[in-house]
Every structure is written in C-alpha cells, then in structure tokens.
Amino acid sequence: MLETKDLLKQMIQVSGLSGHEAPIREVIEPAWKPLTDEMHTSRLGSLHARKHGSGPAPRPSIAIVTHMDAIGLIVKQIDSEGLLHVDQIGGLDPRVLPSQMVMVHTQGGDLPGLLVMPPAHCLPEEDASGAPQLKHLRVDTGLRPTAARRQVRVGDLISFASKPVELDGDLLAGHSLDNRASVAVLTEALRLLGRRKHAWDVWAVATAQEEETLFGATTSGYALRPTLAVVIDVTFAKSPSAPAHRTYDQNKGPTLDWGPNTHPKFHREMEKLAKRLEIPVQEAVYSKSSGTDAILLQVTVEGIPTVVVGIPLRYMHTPVEVVNTKDIERASRLLAEFVSALDETFMDKIRLDKTDEN
Amino acid sequence: MKEIIRQLVETTGPSGYESDVRALVKKMLKGQVDSMKVDALGNLITRKGKKSKDGLTVMLSAHMDEIGIIATHIDDNGFVRFTSVGGVFPRNTAGGRVRFLKTGQVGVIGMESHKNQSSVPGLEKMYIDVGASKRSDVKVSVGDVAAFDRPFEDLGTRLVSKAMDDRIGVAVLMEVMKQLKTTPHEVVGVFSTQEEVGTRGATTAAYGVDPDLGIALDVTLTGDTPNADTMAVSLGNGPAIKVKDGGMISDPRVVAWMEAGAKRARLPYQMEVLTGGTTDARSIQMTRAGVPVGCVSIPCRYVHSPSEMVDYGDVQNSVKLLLALLSKPVQLR
Numbered sequence: 001m002l003e004t005k006d007l008l009k010q011m012i013q014v015s016g017l018s019g020h021e022a023p024i025r026e027v028i029e030p031a032w033k034p035l036t037d038e039m040h041t042s043r044l045g046s047l048h049a050r051k052h053g054s055g056p057a058p059r060p061s062i063a064i065v066t067h068m069d070a071i072g073l074i075v076k077q078i079d080s081e082g083l084l085h086v087d088q089i090g091g092l093d094p095r096v097l098p099s100q101m102v103m104v105h106t107q108g109g110d111l112p113g114l115l116v117m118p119p120a121h122c123l124p125e126e127d128a129s130g131a132p133q134l135k136h137l138r139v140d141t142g143l144r145p146t147a148a149r150r151q152v153r154v155g156d157l158i159s160f161a162s163k164p165v166e167l168d169g170d171l172l173a174g175h176s177l178d179n180r181a182s183v184a185v186l187t188e189a190l191r192l193l194g195r196r197k198h199a200w201d202v203w204a205v206a207t208a209q210e211e212e213t214l215f216g217a218t219t220s221g222y223a224l225r226p227t228l229a230v231v232i233d234v235t236f237a238k239s240p241s242a243p244a245h246r247t248y249d250q251n252k253g254p255t256l257d258w259g260p261n262t263h264p265k266f267h268r269e270m271e272k273l274a275k276r277l278e279i280p281v282q283e284a285v286y287s288k289s290s291g292t293d294a295i296l297l298q299v300t301v302e303g304i305p306t307v308v309v310g311i312p313l314r315y316m317h318t319p320v321e322v323v324n325t326k327d328i329e330r331a332s333r334l335l336a337e338f339v340s341a342l343d344e345t346f347m348d349k350i351r352l353d354k355t356d357e358n
Numbered sequence: 359m360k361e362i363i364r365q366l367v368e369t370t371g372p373s374g375y376e377s378d379v380r381a382l383v384k385k386m387l388k389g390q391v392d393s394m395k396v397d398a399l400g401n402l403i404t405r406k407g408k409k410s411k412d413g414l415t416v417m418l419s420a421h422m423d424e425i426g427i428i429a430t431h432i433d434d435n436g437f438v439r440f441t442s443v444g445g446v447f448p449r450n451t452a453g454g455r456v457r458f459l460k461t462g463q464v465g466v467i468g469m470e471s472h473k474n475q476s477s478v479p480g481l482e483k484m485y486i487d488v489g490a491s492k493r494s495d496v497k498v499s500v501g502d503v504a505a506f507d508r509p510f511e512d513l514g515t516r517l518v519s520k521a522m523d524d525r526i527g528v529a530v531l532m533e534v535m536k537q538l539k540t541t542p543h544e545v546v547g548v549f550s551t552q553e554e555v556g557t558r559g560a561t562t563a564a565y566g567v568d569p570d571l572g573i574a575l576d577v578t579l580t581g582d583t584p585n586a587d588t589m590a591v592s593l594g595n596g597p598a599i600k601v602k603d604g605g606m607i608s609d610p611r612v613v614a615w616m617e618a619g620a621k622r623a624r625l626p627y628q629m630e631v632l633t634g635g636t637t638d639a640r641s642i643q644m645t646r647a648g649v650p651v652g653c654v655s656i657p658c659r660y661v662h663s664p665s666e667m668v669d670y671g672d673v674q675n676s677v678k679l680l681l682a683l684l685s686k687p688v689q690l691r
Contacts, residue, residue: 074602
C-alpha cells in the first residue's frame with residue numbers, strides 16, 4: 001500500500017482536466033505497466049491495461065473502471081488589465097474558489113496564478129454579499145496586459161496548485177482525490193492480483209471526461225466489451241454539518257451502491273463476498289443516477305452488468321478533498337478477492353431470468 | 359455564396375421536418391460530390407475523395423434543421439396554442455410571425471394579458487393568430503409544424519436572417535464539398551437532422567459513417583454586443599476554433615491541428631470557450647469506441663432569434679480554413 005500511497009500523492013500533484021488527461025495518464029501508465037500484460041490508449045484518451053487470466057481462452061473479462069480526469073478552470077477571456085476570466089470544467093463549488101493558488105497551463109509552459117475576487121463594495125449590489133459568482137472571479141498571473149495576451153490564450157487550462165497534506169488518522173488531503181483515490185484502489189488491486197491466481201482477464205480502465213460527459217466510459221465499454229464492469233468513484237463522506245442520512249463514514253470501508261445503474265445480483269455477490277471475508281463495506285442507495293461512469297457504461301452496446309463502489313470523500317469538488325487511506329486498502333482487497341473468485345459459473349449465477357424459471 | 363445562403367435560410371425545416379432543405383441541398387450539390395445518400399433519420403450523407411495511405415475518413419457535420427413551433431390545440435375562436443421545437447426563447451417570440459409547412463398558412467404570435475413588463479411569460483401564455491374568425495376557418499391541425507418567418511437581409515459585410523443557425527454551416531459545408539479538389543481523405547459531408555432537439559441526426563450518421571475524425575460546423579455566440587456576457591468571440595474576427603462548449607470538450611489534438619492549419623494558411627481565427635449549448639460534435643465524439651472531434655464555429659449574434667447575424671468574411675474564411683485543413687494529411691498529436 002505504501003507504494004500506492006506514494007503514487008496517489010504523485011497523482012494529485014498533476015493536472016489532467018476533463019478532455020485533457022495526458023498529464024495524469026503519463027503518471028498512471030508507468031505504474032500499471034509492470035502490473036499488466038498489455039496497454040493502450042483509447043481514441044478519447046482513456047487508458048486500457050489488460051492483465052491476463054489463467055482460464056482457457058477466450059476468457060471472460062471484468063473491467064474495473066475509474067475516471068482519472070479532474071475538475072478545474074479554463075480561460076474564457078483575457079481583459080484589458082491582463083486578468084483572466086474563467087469558465088469551469090466539471091462542477092466547481094464557487095464558494096471555495098477565491099484566494100486559491102492555481103496553475104495556468106499555457107502553450108509556453110506553466111504560470112502560477114491566484115484566483116482573486118474584487119472587494120465586495122466594487123461588485124453589483126446583488127452580488128456584494130455571499131459567495132461571489134464565477135463570473136466575478138479573475139486569475140491574476142501578475143503579467144502585464146500585453147504579456148498576458150502574448151503568453152496566455154483563450155482555452156488554456158487552469159488547475160489547482162494545492163499540495164498533498166497528510167493529516168492525522170490515515171487521512172490524505174489534496175485536490176483531484178476525486179477520482180484518483182479510486183485509481184489508487186485499482187492500482188493496489190492489480191498489485192494484489194499479481195500474487196493471486198485469477199481465471200478471468202482484468203481490464204484496468206482509467207477513463208477520460210467523467211466530470212463533463214461520461215464519454216470515456218461509454219467509448220471504452222464499446223471498445224473493450226467487458227463481460228462485467230465495476231465502477232469505482234468517490235462518494236460523500238460525513239463532514240461538518242452534513243446530514244448523516246446523506247453521507248457515509250470514513251474508515252468503515254467502501255460503499256456498495258444500490259440503485260438503477262447497479263446490476264442487482266452482481267451487487268449481492270459482491271456484498272456476500274465482503275461479508276464472508278469480513279471486509280467492512282457500507283450499503284449506499286441512490287435513487288435515480290449514481291452520478292458516475294456507470295450511467296453510460298451500463299447501457300453500452302448490448303448492456304454491461306455493472307456495480308458501483310464508492311470511496312467516502314470529504315469536501316468533494318474542492319482543492320482540499322480528504323480520503324482515508326484505510327478505505328482505499330479495503331476497497332482494493334475486496335476487488336482483488338472478487339476478481340480471483342470469478343469462475344466459469346459466475347455469469348450463470350447472476351442471470352436475471354433465473355428465478356423466472358424456478 | 360450570398361445567393362446560396364439566401365435560398366438556404368428562406369427554406370423552412372424545423373427539426374424532424376428537414377425535407378425541403380434536404381431537397382435544396384441535394385439539387386445544389388448535384389454532380390459536385392462522388393456520392394449522396396439519405397439515412398434512416400433523414401441525414402444527407404455526401405462523400406468526396408478516397409482514403410489514401412495517410413488519409414482518414416473525416417466526417418463534417420452541419421445541421422439542416424432550425425428551431426420552430428408545433429401546434430398543440432386550436433380553440434373555438436381559431437387561436438392556435440403551440441409548443442417549441444428546439445430551444446425557442448419566449449422573449450424573442452411575441453409579435454413574430456410563423457409559417458406552417460404543410461399549408462403555407464401565416465400566423466402572428468400573440469400573448470395573453472401580461473402587465474409585468476419586467477418578466478417574460480412562457481410559451482404557454484402565447485398563441486398564434488392566423489386571422490381566422492372561427493375554428494372552421496383555421497387551416498392548421500394539431501401537430502402541424504411552423505417555422506419563424508423572416509426574410510434574408512444583406513447588410514453588406516453582415517448577413518441577417520432566421521435559421522442562420524445552422525444554414526450558414528450548411529452553406530459552408532456545401533462550398534467545401536464543391537471546392538474540394540485534391541485530398542488524401544475520404545471527406546464525408548453530413549447534412550444532419552434534429553440537432554436542435556439533442557444532436558440526434560448526427561448520432562446515427564456518425565455510427566453509420568464510423569469516421570476517424572469528426573468536425574461540426576455550427577454557429578457560436580459572441581461577446582461583442584452591449585453588456586454581453588463575457589466571451590472572447592467577435593463577429594468579423596474569423597472562424598472560431600472551439601475548445602469547449604456546454605456539452606463537449608474538443609479533442610486537444612484536433613484543436614492544435616486547426617490552430618496550426620489556420621496559422622499556416624494565414625487565416626484569421628479566434629478561440630472559443632462557450633458556456634452553454636453544444637453541437638453535432640458531441641454526438642460524433644461518443645460514437646462507437648470514440649472519435650476525436652473538433653468544431654469550426656461561425657460567430658453569430660442573436661442566436662435562436664428570428665434575426666441571427668453573421669459576418670460574411672467569417673463565412674468565407676471558414677470555407678478557406680476547412681479547405682486548407684482537408685487538403686493535407688492530418689497528424690494528431
């Protein structure tokens with residue numbers, strides 16, 4: 001797990017915003033290389049790596065899907081003072097943005113910048129109190145207007161510059177833990193599978209564009225045609241003033257998410273295994289949409305039986321997201337155990353029409 | 359090109375009812391492309407060129423449909439209630455005229471009593487007055503579709519009409535298909551349907567064409583009018599190379615290829631980051647195992663109003679940019 005924790009710290013220090021995943025893909029690639037047998041990048045920039053199973057070919061496959069893209073900002077206009085007006089990539093909480101340190105990724109290299117807001121008395125009356133809207137925020141790079149217009153272009157990306165911080169009690173804080181904490185789960189599961197026999201092929205998938213379009217997941221599903229898919233994404237952990245019935249505990253294991261994107265029998269099998277192995281998991285329920293790659297992945301081609309695993313995360317979509325590394329360990333162990341238990345009877349076990357015949 | 363644009367924008371074709379536009383495009387492109395076919399959703403798929411060793415199948419998509427309205431109810435006094443086909447803004451609607459496709463019946467959009475001048479009532483408070491004094495005089499049935507009625511005006515450098523979104527893209531694509539002489543690519547010009555109701559035509563067209571690269575040709579908003587929302591796109595500053603919109607992130611390799619192509623051809627261009635809205639490129643990108651996509655946008659003021667305005671120079675430069683891009687092999691990196 002130590003190695004994976006170092007990898008996770010590395011992963012939350014690079015950008016890789018939705019649609020522009022190259023920087024994070026280049027960190028994941030070398031980490032997965034020794035753990036898998038073949039690897040390629042999809043036409044949309046998702047990373048696919050296969051670890052061969054020991055069963056007779058053609059083998060069924062399970063895809064473990066974690067999105068690697070991050071939320072951030074994009075330059076919308078450069079004004080006469082050389083300040084950058086911004087738009088968002090993914091869903092940002094504008095309440096936490098003022099006074100953040102950011103990095104502007106220009107064609108000529110990275111420029112540090114500050115997300116700033118005008119003093120309240122300079123804002124229109126209706127915007128003077130409460131959290132400023134994104135349209136009032138600027139990025140100040142310190143560049144003079146002519147230099148700003150020369151070095152920065154409309155469409156350049158801006159990512160958070162906060163560094164990882166280790167807090168007491170196995171907690172790690174930083175930006176983009178959504179969803180690189182799950183990439184760490186998948187990486188650790190691959191490492192555990194290196195020491196265990198598994199009959200099925202495993203596709204490790206780091207998807208692009210989850211925060212914007214979910215297109216990475218559906219195009220990878222189309223390309224790989226996995227027999228089963230597990231989507232791992234972060235979920236809301238208990239945090240100050242957050243109601244208990246809408247959040248999950250940290251350090252009590254991953255959530256197994258029950259709802260329309262979840263294949264019911266596949267879900268129950270994972271639940272049973274967790275119970276048998278005494279790996280702590282939490283039951284979670286979503287009413288309509290899981291808010292993850294599973295939304296589109298489930299309905300790709302002829303349909304892919306999919307389950308959703310959640311990693312409880314505090315302060316989601318802020319630059320100080322917090323994860324408990326114990327939950328990462330537990331989720332990776334559950335996944336590795338699940339994969340190695342897959343045999344030729346599994347698909348029959350989860351057939352939805354089975355009870356019809358009895 | 360202006361006469362072609364006039365004919366295109368003055369033809370009516372709300373989403374799902376594009377047949378008149380398609381017939382006109384077919385007629386105008388006759389003998390100018392290698393092949394033409396119409397698919398199950400009504401997309402007109404035209405092809406030119408053969409895919410050489412370093413060539414790609416490139417799908418260009420411009421949508422034929424425009425926003426419009428559809429009749430939902432006719433009352434005893436002959437007033438027609440309606441709902442929208444695509445994104446019709448109520449604020450651009452009252453006082454306007456519509457023309458029904460089937461009968462050519464013209465009507466005026468009226469509004470129930472509305473005292474509060476600071477708000478705009480929804481379409482459910484509006485009706486169409488076709489000039490009838492009783493129900494039996496009305497030549498409109500529930501389900502009949504109408505388009506906004508507003509003629510083309512040539513203001514010199516700027517052109518204005520209803521349905522510039524996206525007949526101007528259709529005009530650019532037609533011109534590209536006509537003028538394209540040598541290309542290493544198989545260029546597939548798709549005149550798509552149902553864009554305004556969720557980029558639906560392009561979804562099936564892209565599945566059928568299975569392209570290596572997709573480019574949408576559509577209008578985008580501008581930030582160059584009084585007190586406009588922030589946007590670094592102006593009429594007359596050249597075609598806009600889309601980086602992102604409300605439903606799609608352009609492939610960064612395609613963006614870089616377009617920027618380099620514009621620079622090499624010494625054509626003006628601008629970078630586009632659009633907060634809302636999307637184009638056919640969204641549907642092309644998610645097709646099958648994914649398609650690298652981009653979008654060349656024609657800057658347009660007052661989009662989704664009956665008076666959409668574009669700059670003729672931008673239109674011509676969009677044609678030149680696409681021809682320059684398609685005449686050489688594509689390297690995406």
